[in-house]
Amino acid sequence: MPSGKTLSAVWKGVKSFFTFWKDFLVGDSPVLALGVVVILCVAYLLRGSAVLAPVSTIILVLVLITFAVWQKTKTRRRTPIINTDKEDKTRA
Amino acid sequence: MIDQSAVLLFITVALASAVEATEALTIILASGITRGWRSTFEGALLALACLAVIVGVAGTALVLYVPLYALRIVVGTLLLIFGLQWLTKAILRQTGFKPPHDERDIYDKQVETLSKEKGILRGQRDSLAFAISFKGVLLEGMEVVMIVISFGLANGSQNQLGTAALAALVAVAVMTAVGAVVAKPLTKVPENYMKLGVGNLLTVFGLFWMGEGVGVQWPLGDVFLLILLAIIFLATLGLIAYFKRVHENQTEVEL
Numbered sequence: 001m002p003s004g005k006t007l008s009a010v011w012k013g014v015k016s017f018f019t020f021w022k023d024f025l026v027g028d029s030p031v032l033a034l035g036v037v038v039i040l041c042v043a044y045l046l047r048g049s050a051v052l053a054p055v056s057t058i059i060l061v062l063v064l065i066t067f068a069v070w071q072k073t074k075t076r077r078r079t080p081i082i083n084t085d086k087e088d089k090t091r092a
Numbered sequence: 093m094i095d096q097s098a099v100l101l102f103i104t105v106a107l108a109s110a111v112e113a114t115e116a117l118t119i120i121l122a123s124g125i126t127r128g129w130r131s132t133f134e135g136a137l138l139a140l141a142c143l144a145v146i147v148g149v150a151g152t153a154l155v156l157y158v159p160l161y162a163l164r165i166v167v168g169t170l171l172l173i174f175g176l177q178w179l180t181k182a183i184l185r186q187t188g189f190k191p192p193h194d195e196r197d198i199y200d201k202q203v204e205t206l207s208k209e210k211g212i213l214r215g216q217r218d219s220l221a222f223a224i225s226f227k228g229v230l231l232e233g234m235e236v237v238m239i240v241i242s243f244g245l246a247n248g249s250q251n252q253l254g255t256a257a258l259a260a261l262v263a264v265a266v267m268t269a270v271g272a273v274v275a276k277p278l279t280k281v282p283e284n285y286m287k288l289g290v291g292n293l294l295t296v297f298g299l300f301w302m303g304e305g306v307g308v309q310w311p312l313g314d315v316f317l318l319i320l321l322a323i324i325f326l327a328t329l330g331l332i333a334y335f336k337r338v339h340e341n342q343t344e345v346e347l
Contacts, residue, residue, distance in 0.1 A: 024234065025170070027177055029176075029177055032176045033173050035176075036172045036176065036302075039172070040165070040302060043302065043303050043306045043308050044306040044307070047307035047308050053309070054303070054309075054311065057303055058299070058323060061172075061324070062324075065180065065183075065327070065331065066331060068176065069180055069184065069331055072180065072184055072189065073184070073189045
């Protein structure tokens with residue numbers, strides 16, 4: 001039977017593993033990850049249409065990028081820009 | 093005849109790898125100069141070995157056990173998320189809402205932090221330098237690994253893992269050689285523009301493969317990649333122009 005200390009270490013390891021992947025894939029823009037999942041679903045639903053599927057997925061990507069940038073500019077308009085690059089530790 | 097998408101693939105992977113290599117190099121230089129080179133190199137080499145194993149093992153396993161359509165859905169979705177993240181940040185930097193990525197500034201901060209730490213005796217191993225260098229290379233390299241595996245496996249019938257890995261190796265080797273010669277952060281590398289380009293390319297490939305994975309029929313086949321690239325690029329330019337104006341107006345109001 002593993003001791004409480006071992007279990008807590010395992011739990012800590014599992015938690016940091018998932019936190020790493022969450023930070024890596026979602027980062028500071030959950031709206032992008034969520035938006036891409038929505039685009040994936042729309043593409044799947046419309047896959048039978050030769051026109052509607054490509055057109056709608058492209059439009060959705062353009063809407064998503066516009067929304068993501070607008071959302072960030074809105075946040076940054078409220079807070080002054082400080083060059084910490086904190087959110088860029090793991091990516092771009 | 094040269095395959096058009098293979099050329100685009102090579103350029104994308106090489107550009108993305110060059111950007112990440114520049115950032116990793118800054119960390120290595122800061123650690124090496126302040127804490128010594130031995131442990132810094134050991135950390136960097138171990139991280140590179142880990143990344144190579146991940147590419148080899150994950151790449152082979154995915155080729156053997158995962159059907160192409162599933163691979164394209166997963167790879168396309170990941171690339172689209174990465175691409176849009178790179179693109180958003182690049183647009184924010186171009187418009188002034190986010191300060192440009194500055195290797196010199198990052199290097200100075202890193203050097204300052206590392207200099208404050210306790211020194212080591214000559215000839216001894218430095219766990220801090222090892223950890224900083226290992227973590228830096230591993231984290232910066234992980235995104236490259238994802239891109240190499242994605243591009244290497246999702247490009248249809250040909251297995252282009254080798255081409256993608258070669259592109260990454262060439263880019264890393266070039267940046268390392270340049271870094272070794274100048275021995276200071278590569279501030280002249282137009283990172284912010286490169287990130288804009290890579291963001292565009294990742295978004296285009298991500299959308300294309302994700303669509304193919306779920307069964308979307310892109311008109312004109314692979315040629316549509318170029319059309320997609322033009323659409324996303326023009327949209328990016330439009331967004332930069334618009335949000336730049338928004339930023340300027342906002343600055344005028346503040347003044």
